[in-house]
Amino acid sequence: MDSLNLKIKERTAWVFLFGVISLFSLFALFAVLFNRTVIQQLKRLLSTFRSIYTTDDSDQPFYSSNHYDEIDQIKYAFENVADDLRQAHEELKASETKYRTLFEASPDVIFVTDASGRITDLNNAGARLFEVGNLNDYLKNAHFTRLFADMDKGRTLFTTIEKKILVSNAECILKTDKEKPLNGLISANRLLNEQGEFNGIEGVIRDVTEEEKLRKQMAQAERLASIGQLAAGVAHEINNPLGVILCHGDLIKKNREVNQQIREDTDIIQRHAYSCKTIVESLLNFARVSEAKMCRSDIHECINEILAVLQNRLKKQNIEVEQRFDPNAQEIIMDEHKMEQVFMNLFLNSIQAMPTGGILRITSECDKQNQQIVINVEDTGCGIPEDKLDKVFEPFFTTKGRSEGTGLGLSVTYGIIQQHHGEISVTSQLGAGTRFSILFPRLG
Numbered sequence: 001m002d003s004l005n006l007k008i009k010e011r012t013a014w015v016f017l018f019g020v021i022s023l024f025s026l027f028a029l030f031a032v033l034f035n036r037t038v039i040q041q042l043k044r045l046l047s048t049f050r051s052i053y054t055t056d057d058s059d060q061p062f063y064s065s066n067h068y069d070e071i072d073q074i075k076y077a078f079e080n081v082a083d084d085l086r087q088a089h090e091e092l093k094a095s096e097t098k099y100r101t102l103f104e105a106s107p108d109v110i111f112v113t114d115a116s117g118r119i120t121d122l123n124n125a126g127a128r129l130f131e132v133g134n135l136n137d138y139l140k141n142a143h144f145t146r147l148f149a150d151m152d153k154g155r156t157l158f159t160t161i162e163k164k165i166l167v168s169n170a171e172c173i174l175k176t177d178k179e180k181p182l183n184g185l186i187s188a189n190r191l192l193n194e195q196g197e198f199n200g201i202e203g204v205i206r207d208v209t210e211e212e213k214l215r216k217q218m219a220q221a222e223r224l225a226s227i228g229q230l231a232a233g234v235a236h237e238i239n240n241p242l243g244v245i246l247c248h249g250d251l252i253k254k255n256r257e258v259n260q261q262i263r264e265d266t267d268i269i270q271r272h273a274y275s276c277k278t279i280v281e282s283l284l285n286f287a288r289v290s291e292a293k294m295c296r297s298d299i300h301e302c303i304n305e306i307l308a309v310l311q312n313r314l315k316k317q318n319i320e321v322e323q324r325f326d327p328n329a330q331e332i333i334m335d336e337h338k339m340e341q342v343f344m345n346l347f348l349n350s351i352q353a354m355p356t357g358g359i360l361r362i363t364s365e366c367d368k369q370n371q372q373i374v375i376n377v378e379d380t381g382c383g384i385p386e387d388k389l390d391k392v393f394e395p396f397f398t399t400k401g402r403s404e405g406t407g408l409g410l411s412v413t414y415g416i417i418q419q420h421h422g423e424i425s426v427t428s429q430l431g432a433g434t435r436f437s438i439l440f441p442r443l444g
Protein backbone atom coordinates (compact mmCIF):
# COMPACT_ATOMS: atom_id res chain seq x y z
CA MET A 1 0.00 0.00 0.00
CA ASP A 2 2.81 2.27 1.01
CA SER A 3 4.77 1.58 -2.14
CA LEU A 4 1.62 2.20 -4.20
CA ASN A 5 1.09 5.43 -2.39
CA LEU A 6 4.65 6.48 -3.03
CA LYS A 7 4.32 5.64 -6.72
CA ILE A 8 1.16 7.72 -7.03
CA LYS A 9 2.87 10.66 -5.30
CA GLU A 10 5.89 10.29 -7.53
CA ARG A 11 3.69 10.18 -10.63
CA THR A 12 1.71 13.18 -9.42
CA ALA A 13 4.93 15.11 -8.84
CA TRP A 14 6.10 14.23 -12.36
CA VAL A 15 2.81 15.27 -13.91
CA PHE A 16 2.87 18.46 -11.89
CA LEU A 17 6.44 19.18 -12.96
CA PHE A 18 5.63 18.38 -16.55
CA GLY A 19 2.58 20.59 -16.33
CA VAL A 20 4.60 23.48 -14.87
CA ILE A 21 7.32 23.10 -17.52
CA SER A 22 4.73 22.90 -20.34
CA LEU A 23 2.92 25.91 -19.00
CA PHE A 24 6.17 27.82 -18.68
CA SER A 25 7.31 26.92 -22.22
CA LEU A 26 3.84 27.76 -23.55
CA PHE A 27 4.07 31.10 -21.84
CA ALA A 28 7.59 31.66 -23.21
CA LEU A 29 6.41 30.71 -26.69
CA PHE A 30 3.44 32.98 -26.38
CA ALA A 31 5.68 35.82 -25.16
CA VAL A 32 8.05 35.36 -28.09
CA LEU A 33 5.17 35.16 -30.56
CA PHE A 34 3.45 38.16 -29.00
CA ASN A 35 6.66 40.12 -29.17
CA ARG A 36 7.23 39.07 -32.79
CA THR A 37 3.75 39.81 -34.01
CA VAL A 38 2.00 42.37 -31.83
CA ILE A 39 4.82 44.30 -30.13
CA GLN A 40 6.89 44.53 -33.30
CA GLN A 41 3.84 45.76 -35.23
CA LEU A 42 3.04 48.19 -32.44
CA LYS A 43 6.61 49.45 -32.45
CA ARG A 44 6.44 49.91 -36.22
CA LEU A 45 3.17 51.76 -35.78
CA LEU A 46 4.72 53.89 -33.05
CA SER A 47 7.69 54.77 -35.21
CA THR A 48 5.27 55.75 -37.98
CA PHE A 49 3.42 58.02 -35.58
CA ARG A 50 6.75 59.45 -34.40
CA SER A 51 7.85 60.16 -37.93
CA ILE A 52 4.53 61.89 -38.64
CA TYR A 53 4.81 64.07 -35.58
CA THR A 54 8.45 64.95 -36.02
CA THR A 55 7.81 66.17 -39.60
CA ASP A 56 4.59 67.85 -38.56
CA ASP A 57 5.26 71.38 -37.38
CA SER A 58 2.32 71.41 -35.03
CA ASP A 59 3.34 72.12 -31.48
CA GLN A 60 1.49 69.16 -30.06
CA PRO A 61 4.11 66.90 -28.46
CA PHE A 62 4.03 63.25 -29.18
CA TYR A 63 4.33 61.08 -26.14
CA SER A 64 7.53 59.11 -26.37
CA SER A 65 8.48 58.89 -22.76
CA ASN A 66 10.16 55.74 -21.66
CA HIS A 67 7.94 55.66 -18.61
CA TYR A 68 5.08 54.41 -20.68
CA ASP A 69 4.80 51.12 -22.41
CA GLU A 70 3.89 50.72 -26.06
CA ILE A 71 0.20 50.30 -25.38
CA ASP A 72 0.04 53.62 -23.53
CA GLN A 73 2.06 55.33 -26.21
CA ILE A 74 -0.24 53.93 -28.85
CA LYS A 75 -3.21 55.14 -26.86
CA TYR A 76 -1.78 58.66 -26.73
CA ALA A 77 -0.90 58.48 -30.37
CA PHE A 78 -4.45 57.48 -31.30
CA GLU A 79 -5.84 60.31 -29.20
CA ASN A 80 -3.54 62.74 -30.98
CA VAL A 81 -4.55 61.38 -34.36
CA ALA A 82 -8.23 61.58 -33.45
CA ASP A 83 -7.82 65.22 -32.39
CA ASP A 84 -5.98 66.04 -35.57
CA LEU A 85 -8.58 64.29 -37.67
CA ARG A 86 -11.38 66.18 -35.96
CA GLN A 87 -9.56 69.46 -36.50
CA ALA A 88 -8.78 68.63 -40.13
CA HIS A 89 -12.39 67.65 -40.69
CA GLU A 90 -13.62 70.94 -39.25
CA GLU A 91 -11.13 72.93 -41.31
CA LEU A 92 -12.16 71.01 -44.41
CA LYS A 93 -15.81 71.71 -43.68
CA ALA A 94 -15.09 75.43 -43.16
CA SER A 95 -13.07 75.58 -46.37
CA GLU A 96 -15.77 73.66 -48.29
CA THR A 97 -18.42 76.12 -46.97
CA LYS A 98 -16.22 79.07 -47.94
CA TYR A 99 -15.66 77.83 -51.50
CA ARG A 100 -19.26 76.72 -51.86
CA THR A 101 -20.38 80.24 -50.92
CA LEU A 102 -17.94 81.72 -53.42
CA PHE A 103 -19.15 79.23 -56.04
CA GLU A 104 -22.82 80.01 -55.47
CA ALA A 105 -22.42 83.77 -55.02
CA SER A 106 -20.32 84.26 -58.15
CA PRO A 107 -22.08 86.48 -60.72
CA ASP A 108 -20.33 84.47 -63.43
CA VAL A 109 -21.24 80.93 -64.37
CA ILE A 110 -19.00 78.25 -62.83
CA PHE A 111 -19.25 74.68 -64.05
CA VAL A 112 -17.48 71.35 -63.64
CA THR A 113 -17.70 68.37 -65.97
CA ASP A 114 -16.52 64.78 -65.81
CA ALA A 115 -14.18 63.19 -68.39
CA SER A 116 -17.06 62.45 -70.76
CA GLY A 117 -18.18 66.09 -70.71
CA ARG A 118 -21.25 65.58 -68.53
CA ILE A 119 -21.83 68.63 -66.34
CA THR A 120 -21.53 67.52 -62.73
CA ASP A 121 -21.86 70.90 -61.05
CA LEU A 122 -23.27 74.28 -62.04
CA ASN A 123 -23.69 77.30 -59.78
CA ASN A 124 -26.77 79.50 -59.29
CA ALA A 125 -25.60 82.04 -61.87
CA GLY A 126 -25.34 79.19 -64.39
CA ALA A 127 -28.79 77.85 -63.59
CA ARG A 128 -30.22 81.37 -64.04
CA LEU A 129 -28.33 82.23 -67.21
CA PHE A 130 -29.09 78.95 -68.95
CA GLU A 131 -32.73 79.08 -67.80
CA VAL A 132 -32.45 75.69 -66.15
CA GLY A 133 -35.73 74.65 -64.50
CA ASN A 134 -34.72 72.09 -61.89
CA LEU A 135 -30.96 71.98 -61.43
CA ASN A 136 -30.87 68.43 -60.04
CA ASP A 137 -32.85 67.09 -63.00
CA TYR A 138 -30.72 69.12 -65.39
CA LEU A 139 -27.48 67.75 -63.98
CA LYS A 140 -28.67 64.20 -64.60
CA ASN A 141 -28.09 64.44 -68.32
CA ALA A 142 -26.58 67.81 -69.21
CA HIS A 143 -23.58 67.59 -71.49
CA PHE A 144 -21.14 70.47 -71.95
CA THR A 145 -22.19 70.77 -75.63
CA ARG A 146 -25.76 71.52 -74.52
CA LEU A 147 -24.60 75.02 -73.53
CA PHE A 148 -23.66 75.91 -77.12
CA ALA A 149 -25.80 77.18 -79.98
CA ASP A 150 -23.69 74.98 -82.25
CA MET A 151 -23.02 71.68 -80.46
CA ASP A 152 -20.09 70.84 -82.75
CA LYS A 153 -18.32 74.02 -81.64
CA GLY A 154 -18.88 72.99 -78.01
CA ARG A 155 -17.40 69.57 -78.76
CA THR A 156 -14.34 71.11 -80.44
CA LEU A 157 -13.81 73.44 -77.49
CA PHE A 158 -14.02 70.52 -75.05
CA THR A 159 -11.37 68.61 -77.01
CA THR A 160 -9.18 71.73 -77.13
CA ILE A 161 -9.34 72.13 -73.34
CA GLU A 162 -8.65 68.41 -72.91
CA LYS A 163 -5.52 68.72 -75.04
CA LYS A 164 -4.44 72.29 -74.40
CA ILE A 165 -4.89 72.39 -70.63
CA LEU A 166 -6.24 75.95 -70.60
CA VAL A 167 -8.54 78.19 -72.62
CA SER A 168 -8.85 81.83 -71.65
CA ASN A 169 -11.71 84.17 -72.60
CA ALA A 170 -12.72 82.30 -75.73
CA GLU A 171 -15.68 83.98 -77.45
CA CYS A 172 -18.62 81.67 -77.98
CA ILE A 173 -22.28 81.69 -78.91
CA LEU A 174 -24.23 79.89 -76.23
CA LYS A 175 -27.89 79.08 -75.85
CA THR A 176 -30.19 78.71 -72.88
CA ASP A 177 -32.31 75.64 -72.29
CA LYS A 178 -35.16 77.62 -73.84
CA GLU A 179 -33.08 78.16 -77.00
CA LYS A 180 -32.34 81.85 -76.34
CA PRO A 181 -28.97 82.77 -77.87
CA LEU A 182 -26.27 84.32 -75.68
CA ASN A 183 -22.80 85.73 -76.20
CA GLY A 184 -20.27 84.40 -73.74
CA LEU A 185 -16.59 84.42 -72.84
CA ILE A 186 -15.38 81.07 -71.56
CA SER A 187 -12.25 80.31 -69.56
CA ALA A 188 -11.63 76.71 -68.57
CA ASN A 189 -8.92 74.27 -67.63
CA ARG A 190 -8.69 70.50 -67.57
CA LEU A 191 -8.78 68.39 -64.43
CA LEU A 192 -6.56 65.37 -63.76
CA ASN A 193 -7.13 62.50 -61.35
CA GLU A 194 -4.50 61.09 -58.95
CA GLN A 195 -3.09 58.92 -61.73
CA GLY A 196 -2.60 62.01 -63.89
CA GLU A 197 -5.37 61.02 -66.30
CA PHE A 198 -7.84 63.49 -67.79
CA ASN A 199 -10.81 63.71 -65.45
CA GLY A 200 -12.96 66.52 -66.84
CA ILE A 201 -12.90 70.29 -67.08
CA GLU A 202 -13.83 73.18 -64.83
CA GLY A 203 -14.42 76.72 -65.95
CA VAL A 204 -16.09 80.09 -65.82
CA ILE A 205 -18.47 81.64 -68.36
CA ARG A 206 -19.17 85.37 -68.49
CA ASP A 207 -22.35 86.56 -70.14
CA VAL A 208 -21.45 89.40 -72.54
CA THR A 209 -24.74 89.47 -74.50
CA GLU A 210 -25.60 93.02 -73.45
CA GLU A 211 -22.05 94.30 -74.03
CA GLU A 212 -22.03 92.66 -77.45
CA LYS A 213 -25.40 94.22 -78.32
CA LEU A 214 -24.15 97.64 -77.23
CA ARG A 215 -20.89 97.21 -79.14
CA LYS A 216 -22.83 96.30 -82.28
CA GLN A 217 -25.16 99.26 -81.83
CA MET A 218 -22.23 101.63 -81.40
CA ALA A 219 -20.43 100.19 -84.40
CA GLN A 220 -23.62 100.58 -86.44
CA ALA A 221 -24.14 104.16 -85.23
CA GLU A 222 -20.55 105.00 -86.15
CA ARG A 223 -20.88 103.37 -89.56
CA LEU A 224 -24.13 105.19 -90.24
CA ALA A 225 -22.62 108.48 -89.08
CA SER A 226 -19.73 108.16 -91.52
CA ILE A 227 -22.08 107.14 -94.34
CA GLY A 228 -24.18 110.18 -93.36
CA GLN A 229 -21.20 112.51 -93.72
CA LEU A 230 -20.40 111.06 -97.12
CA ALA A 231 -24.05 111.25 -98.19
CA ALA A 232 -24.34 114.85 -97.04
CA GLY A 233 -21.24 115.82 -99.03
CA VAL A 234 -22.47 114.11 -102.20
CA ALA A 235 -26.01 115.49 -101.77
CA HIS A 236 -24.73 119.04 -101.47
CA GLU A 237 -22.60 118.67 -104.59
CA ILE A 238 -25.53 117.28 -106.59
CA ASN A 239 -28.15 119.68 -105.26
CA ASN A 240 -26.77 122.74 -107.01
CA PRO A 241 -26.37 121.26 -110.51
CA LEU A 242 -29.86 119.73 -110.15
CA GLY A 243 -31.29 123.14 -109.38
CA VAL A 244 -29.57 124.52 -112.45
CA ILE A 245 -30.93 121.67 -114.66
CA LEU A 246 -34.50 122.24 -113.42
CA CYS A 247 -34.25 125.99 -113.81
CA HIS A 248 -32.89 125.71 -117.37
CA GLY A 249 -35.64 123.22 -118.18
CA ASP A 250 -38.17 125.87 -117.21
CA LEU A 251 -36.34 128.45 -119.36
CA ILE A 252 -36.40 126.11 -122.38
CA LYS A 253 -40.12 125.47 -121.95
CA LYS A 254 -40.83 129.21 -121.66
CA ASN A 255 -39.17 129.85 -125.00
CA ARG A 256 -41.94 130.09 -127.58
CA GLU A 257 -39.67 129.15 -130.45
CA VAL A 258 -39.07 125.71 -128.99
CA ASN A 259 -41.06 122.95 -130.69
CA GLN A 260 -43.25 120.29 -129.08
CA GLN A 261 -40.66 117.53 -129.30
CA ILE A 262 -38.08 119.58 -127.36
CA ARG A 263 -40.73 120.45 -124.74
CA GLU A 264 -41.54 116.78 -124.22
CA ASP A 265 -37.83 115.91 -123.98
CA THR A 266 -37.34 118.71 -121.45
CA ASP A 267 -40.25 117.33 -119.41
CA ILE A 268 -38.55 113.94 -119.25
CA ILE A 269 -35.28 115.59 -118.17
CA GLN A 270 -37.09 117.57 -115.47
CA ARG A 271 -39.03 114.53 -114.23
CA HIS A 272 -35.82 112.58 -113.72
CA ALA A 273 -34.11 115.61 -112.18
CA TYR A 274 -36.99 115.85 -109.68
CA SER A 275 -36.68 112.22 -108.68
CA CYS A 276 -32.95 112.82 -108.17
CA LYS A 277 -33.88 115.79 -105.99
CA THR A 278 -36.13 113.59 -103.85
CA ILE A 279 -33.24 111.17 -103.33
CA VAL A 280 -30.91 114.03 -102.48
CA GLU A 281 -33.46 115.34 -99.96
CA SER A 282 -33.70 111.89 -98.39
CA LEU A 283 -29.93 111.73 -98.10
CA LEU A 284 -29.87 115.15 -96.46
CA ASN A 285 -32.58 114.00 -94.09
CA PHE A 286 -30.58 110.88 -93.26
CA ALA A 287 -27.50 113.00 -92.64
CA ARG A 288 -29.66 115.27 -90.42
CA VAL A 289 -28.57 118.30 -92.40
CA SER A 290 -32.03 119.67 -93.11
CA GLU A 291 -33.57 121.91 -90.46
CA ALA A 292 -36.21 120.52 -88.13
CA LYS A 293 -39.04 122.67 -86.82
CA MET A 294 -39.50 121.29 -83.35
CA CYS A 295 -42.60 121.87 -81.26
CA ARG A 296 -44.65 120.06 -78.63
CA SER A 297 -46.99 117.76 -80.55
CA ASP A 298 -49.28 114.78 -80.25
CA ILE A 299 -47.53 111.67 -81.57
CA HIS A 300 -50.71 109.54 -81.45
CA GLU A 301 -52.45 111.99 -83.73
CA CYS A 302 -49.48 111.91 -86.10
CA ILE A 303 -49.69 108.07 -86.25
CA ASN A 304 -53.47 108.17 -86.81
CA GLU A 305 -53.12 110.65 -89.67
CA ILE A 306 -50.72 108.37 -91.53
CA LEU A 307 -52.94 105.35 -90.85
CA ALA A 308 -55.86 107.30 -92.35
CA VAL A 309 -53.85 108.01 -95.49
CA LEU A 310 -52.96 104.33 -95.83
CA GLN A 311 -56.43 103.08 -94.85
CA ASN A 312 -57.45 101.86 -98.32
CA ARG A 313 -54.21 100.05 -98.89
CA LEU A 314 -54.38 98.34 -95.51
CA LYS A 315 -57.94 97.21 -96.16
CA LYS A 316 -57.18 96.02 -99.67
CA GLN A 317 -54.26 93.97 -98.44
CA ASN A 318 -56.30 92.49 -95.58
CA ILE A 319 -54.14 93.99 -92.87
CA GLU A 320 -55.69 94.42 -89.45
CA VAL A 321 -54.43 97.36 -87.40
CA GLU A 322 -54.11 97.00 -83.64
CA GLN A 323 -53.40 100.05 -81.51
CA ARG A 324 -52.62 100.37 -77.84
CA PHE A 325 -51.71 103.90 -76.83
CA ASP A 326 -50.64 105.07 -73.41
CA PRO A 327 -52.05 108.56 -72.73
CA ASN A 328 -48.85 109.36 -70.81
CA ALA A 329 -46.87 108.80 -74.01
CA GLN A 330 -48.82 111.28 -76.08
CA GLU A 331 -46.75 114.44 -76.15
CA ILE A 332 -43.24 114.77 -77.44
CA ILE A 333 -41.18 117.53 -78.97
CA MET A 334 -41.00 116.84 -82.67
CA ASP A 335 -41.05 118.10 -86.22
CA GLU A 336 -44.50 116.93 -87.26
CA HIS A 337 -43.75 116.72 -90.94
CA LYS A 338 -40.62 114.65 -90.35
CA MET A 339 -42.37 112.39 -87.86
CA GLU A 340 -45.06 111.72 -90.47
CA GLN A 341 -42.30 110.58 -92.81
CA VAL A 342 -41.04 108.21 -90.11
CA PHE A 343 -44.38 106.46 -89.69
CA MET A 344 -45.12 106.53 -93.40
CA ASN A 345 -41.82 104.69 -94.04
CA LEU A 346 -42.36 102.16 -91.26
CA PHE A 347 -46.00 101.42 -92.14
CA LEU A 348 -45.22 101.13 -95.86
CA ASN A 349 -42.47 98.64 -95.12
CA SER A 350 -44.85 96.59 -92.98
CA ILE A 351 -47.50 96.69 -95.68
CA GLN A 352 -44.96 95.52 -98.24
CA ALA A 353 -43.85 92.75 -95.88
CA MET A 354 -47.43 91.40 -95.59
CA PRO A 355 -48.67 90.94 -99.19
CA THR A 356 -51.23 88.35 -98.10
CA GLY A 357 -52.45 90.13 -95.00
CA GLY A 358 -51.55 90.13 -91.35
CA ILE A 359 -51.50 92.34 -88.30
CA LEU A 360 -49.89 95.77 -87.93
CA ARG A 361 -49.56 96.46 -84.21
CA ILE A 362 -48.69 99.95 -82.99
CA THR A 363 -48.17 100.57 -79.30
CA SER A 364 -46.93 103.45 -77.21
CA GLU A 365 -45.88 103.38 -73.62
CA CYS A 366 -44.31 105.68 -71.11
CA ASP A 367 -41.29 104.22 -69.34
CA LYS A 368 -41.22 106.50 -66.29
CA GLN A 369 -38.24 104.77 -64.75
CA ASN A 370 -36.00 105.48 -67.74
CA GLN A 371 -37.72 108.76 -68.62
CA GLN A 372 -38.50 107.46 -72.08
CA ILE A 373 -41.40 107.14 -74.45
CA VAL A 374 -41.42 103.92 -76.42
CA ILE A 375 -43.26 103.47 -79.72
CA ASN A 376 -43.36 99.98 -81.20
CA VAL A 377 -44.36 99.23 -84.78
CA GLU A 378 -44.74 95.51 -85.22
CA ASP A 379 -45.93 93.38 -88.12
CA THR A 380 -46.53 89.71 -88.83
CA GLY A 381 -44.78 89.90 -92.18
CA CYS A 382 -41.93 88.09 -93.90
CA GLY A 383 -39.27 89.21 -91.40
CA ILE A 384 -35.65 90.13 -92.03
CA PRO A 385 -32.81 87.57 -92.19
CA GLU A 386 -30.41 87.95 -89.28
CA ASP A 387 -27.40 88.81 -91.44
CA LYS A 388 -29.35 91.71 -93.02
CA LEU A 389 -30.61 93.20 -89.76
CA ASP A 390 -27.69 95.58 -89.23
CA LYS A 391 -27.84 96.81 -92.84
CA VAL A 392 -31.46 97.97 -93.01
CA PHE A 393 -30.70 101.52 -91.85
CA GLU A 394 -27.98 102.03 -94.48
CA PRO A 395 -28.97 104.25 -97.40
CA PHE A 396 -29.76 102.31 -100.59
CA PHE A 397 -30.00 98.98 -98.84
CA THR A 398 -33.07 97.31 -100.29
CA THR A 399 -34.29 93.83 -101.01
CA LYS A 400 -37.09 95.14 -103.21
CA GLY A 401 -37.39 95.65 -106.95
CA ARG A 402 -36.71 99.07 -108.51
CA SER A 403 -40.38 100.02 -108.61
CA GLU A 404 -41.02 99.10 -104.99
CA GLY A 405 -38.13 100.55 -103.02
CA THR A 406 -35.08 102.79 -103.15
CA GLY A 407 -33.61 101.65 -99.86
CA LEU A 408 -33.86 105.15 -98.40
CA GLY A 409 -36.96 104.81 -96.19
CA LEU A 410 -35.26 103.45 -93.08
CA SER A 411 -32.12 105.55 -93.44
CA VAL A 412 -34.29 108.68 -93.53
CA THR A 413 -36.24 107.35 -90.55
CA TYR A 414 -32.97 106.73 -88.69
CA GLY A 415 -31.73 110.27 -89.42
CA ILE A 416 -35.00 111.85 -88.26
CA ILE A 417 -35.08 109.85 -85.03
CA GLN A 418 -31.47 110.83 -84.30
CA GLN A 419 -32.41 114.46 -84.91
CA HIS A 420 -35.09 114.02 -82.22
CA HIS A 421 -32.45 112.68 -79.80
CA GLY A 422 -34.15 109.30 -79.99
CA GLU A 423 -33.07 105.78 -80.85
CA ILE A 424 -34.50 103.24 -83.25
CA SER A 425 -33.80 99.54 -83.18
CA VAL A 426 -35.11 96.49 -84.97
CA THR A 427 -35.74 92.88 -84.02
CA SER A 428 -37.08 90.34 -86.43
CA GLN A 429 -37.81 86.68 -86.90
CA LEU A 430 -37.66 85.39 -90.42
CA GLY A 431 -41.11 84.30 -91.56
CA ALA A 432 -42.78 85.54 -88.37
CA GLY A 433 -42.53 89.31 -88.29
CA THR A 434 -40.57 92.45 -87.52
CA ARG A 435 -40.63 94.99 -84.73
CA PHE A 436 -39.22 98.49 -84.85
CA SER A 437 -38.86 100.19 -81.46
CA ILE A 438 -38.39 103.92 -81.18
CA LEU A 439 -37.29 105.56 -77.93
CA PHE A 440 -37.83 109.27 -77.35
CA PRO A 441 -36.73 111.22 -74.33
CA ARG A 442 -39.76 111.89 -72.12
CA LEU A 443 -40.86 115.46 -71.63
CA GLY A 444 -40.08 116.74 -68.14
Ligand SMILES: Nc1ncnc2c1ncn2[C@@H]1O[C@H](COP(=O)(O)OP(=O)(O)O)[C@@H](O)[C@H]1O
Nearest residue numbers: 349350353392398399405406407408409410434
Ligand atom coordinates in the same frame (compact mmCIF):
# COMPACT_ATOMS: atom_id res chain seq x y z
N1 LIG B 1 -41.28 95.56 -91.76
C1 LIG B 1 -40.35 94.96 -92.50
N2 LIG B 1 -40.45 93.63 -92.77
C2 LIG B 1 -39.53 93.03 -93.52
N3 LIG B 1 -38.46 93.64 -94.07
C3 LIG B 1 -38.30 94.94 -93.85
C4 LIG B 1 -39.23 95.67 -93.05
N4 LIG B 1 -38.81 96.96 -93.00
C5 LIG B 1 -37.66 97.03 -93.71
N5 LIG B 1 -37.35 95.82 -94.24
C6 LIG B 1 -36.16 95.50 -95.04
O1 LIG B 1 -35.30 96.62 -95.00
C7 LIG B 1 -34.98 97.06 -96.30
C8 LIG B 1 -34.76 98.57 -96.29
O2 LIG B 1 -35.97 99.24 -96.03
P1 LIG B 1 -36.13 100.72 -96.52
O3 LIG B 1 -34.95 101.50 -96.06
O4 LIG B 1 -37.46 101.22 -96.13
O5 LIG B 1 -35.98 100.60 -98.05
P2 LIG B 1 -37.03 100.03 -99.13
O6 LIG B 1 -38.33 99.86 -98.43
O7 LIG B 1 -37.07 101.07 -100.16
O8 LIG B 1 -36.43 98.76 -99.60
C9 LIG B 1 -36.16 96.61 -97.13
O9 LIG B 1 -35.78 96.43 -98.48
C10 LIG B 1 -36.52 95.27 -96.48
O10 LIG B 1 -35.67 94.26 -96.95
Ligand SMILES: [Mg+2]
Nearest residue numbers: 349405409410
Ligand atom coordinates in the same frame (compact mmCIF):
# COMPACT_ATOMS: atom_id res chain seq x y z
MG1 LIG C 1 -39.21 101.33 -97.32
